[in-house]
Amino acid sequence: MSISFLTRPADSDDAAVVGRVWEALRTVRDPELDNDVVSLDFVASCEVDEHRVAHVRLRLPTYFCAPNFAFLMVADAWDATSTVDGLSDVDVELIDHFAADAINRGVAARAGFVHSMAGTEVGEAVEELDTLRRQFTERALMAGTDLVVRPLAKAGSTPEELAAMTLGDAPDSEDLTRLRRRRRELGIPSSDEDPLVVDPSGRKVGVEALPLHLRKARSFQVGVDANTSICRGQLAVRYGLSTTDAS
Structure with missing residues (x-):
C-alpha cells in the first residue's frame, strides 16, 4: 500500500x-x-x-x-x-x-x-444494507465478548463472577475498547457500570445462560480468525505480497 x-x-x-x-x-x-x-x-x-x-x-x-x-x-x-x-x-x-x-x-x-x-x-x-451491517456488528459483539471474557475465565473467574461483572471490572485493553465501540454502535450501554456480558439486544446474560452464550461467542471469534487468515492469504497471493505485508 x-x-x-x-x-x-x-x-x-x-x-x-x-x-x-x-x-x-x-x-x-x-x-x-x-x-x-x-x-x-x-x-x-x-x-x-x-x-x-x-x-x-x-x-x-x-x-x-x-x-x-x-x-x-x-x-x-x-x-x-x-x-x-x-x-x-x-x-x-x-x-x-x-x-x-x-x-x-x-x-x-x-x-x-x-x-x-x-x-x-x-x-x-x-x-x-442496514440490516446486514447490524447483523455483522452483532457478530462482532459476540466475538469481542469472547476476546474479553475468555482470558478472565482462564484466570479463574467463575460463571457466577463473570455474570456479575461490569465493563469496569474487566482489565483495560484494546479488545475491551473495541467491545465498547460495538456496543455503542448497536445502541447498547457501554459505561463502566453496565454488565460485561450482554446479548446482541443488550440484555444481561445470567449465570444459567452464560456457558452456552460464551460457547457461541467463541464460535464467532473462531470464524473471524479463520476468515481473516484465508483473506490475508488470498490477498497475498493475488497481489504478490509477503505474509508480513498482508498482516
Missing part, C-alpha cells in the same frame, strides 16, 4: 493532511472480519494531489468478493475520508473487482445499494 502527497514536496501541513486521511481510513472496517481496511492491507493506494483531492484505491482478496460487503467498505471509506480537514474533495474507488464499476458509480452518486445494482450485470439487490 502507499499513501503520499503528489506533485510537490510535502510541508508539515501537507503531511498532517495525509496523516488524517490515513487515520480516517483506519475507521473503515471489513464488516465480516471486524478489522480495518488499513490493517487488512485493503488500501492499494492513498494519495493527495496538489488541489488537495484525496485519491483512495481499495482492493479485496478476490475478484468475486461479495458486492454488498464491498459496497459497504467503499461507501464507508468515502464517508470517512470526506470528514478530513484540509481536503477539497475525495475520490474513492474499488479496483480489480467484478462489480467495481457499479459500486464506484453508486457510491459516488450516493445512490444506495439497491439503486446502484439495478439494471447492472451484477444483478438486482433486494434491500439496502
Whole structure:
C-alpha cells in the first residue's frame, strides 16, 4: 500500500493532511472480519494531489468478493475520508473487482445499494444494507465478548463472577475498547457500570445462560480468525505480497 502527497514536496501541513486521511481510513472496517481496511492491507493506494483531492484505491482478496460487503467498505471509506480537514474533495474507488464499476458509480452518486445494482450485470439487490451491517456488528459483539471474557475465565473467574461483572471490572485493553465501540454502535450501554456480558439486544446474560452464550461467542471469534487468515492469504497471493505485508 502507499499513501503520499503528489506533485510537490510535502510541508508539515501537507503531511498532517495525509496523516488524517490515513487515520480516517483506519475507521473503515471489513464488516465480516471486524478489522480495518488499513490493517487488512485493503488500501492499494492513498494519495493527495496538489488541489488537495484525496485519491483512495481499495482492493479485496478476490475478484468475486461479495458486492454488498464491498459496497459497504467503499461507501464507508468515502464517508470517512470526506470528514478530513484540509481536503477539497475525495475520490474513492474499488479496483480489480467484478462489480467495481457499479459500486464506484453508486457510491459516488450516493445512490444506495439497491439503486446502484439495478439494471447492472451484477444483478438486482433486494434491500439496502442496514440490516446486514447490524447483523455483522452483532457478530462482532459476540466475538469481542469472547476476546474479553475468555482470558478472565482462564484466570479463574467463575460463571457466577463473570455474570456479575461490569465493563469496569474487566482489565483495560484494546479488545475491551473495541467491545465498547460495538456496543455503542448497536445502541447498547457501554459505561463502566453496565454488565460485561450482554446479548446482541443488550440484555444481561445470567449465570444459567452464560456457558452456552460464551460457547457461541467463541464460535464467532473462531470464524473471524479463520476468515481473516484465508483473506490475508488470498490477498497475498493475488497481489504478490509477503505474509508480513498482508498482516
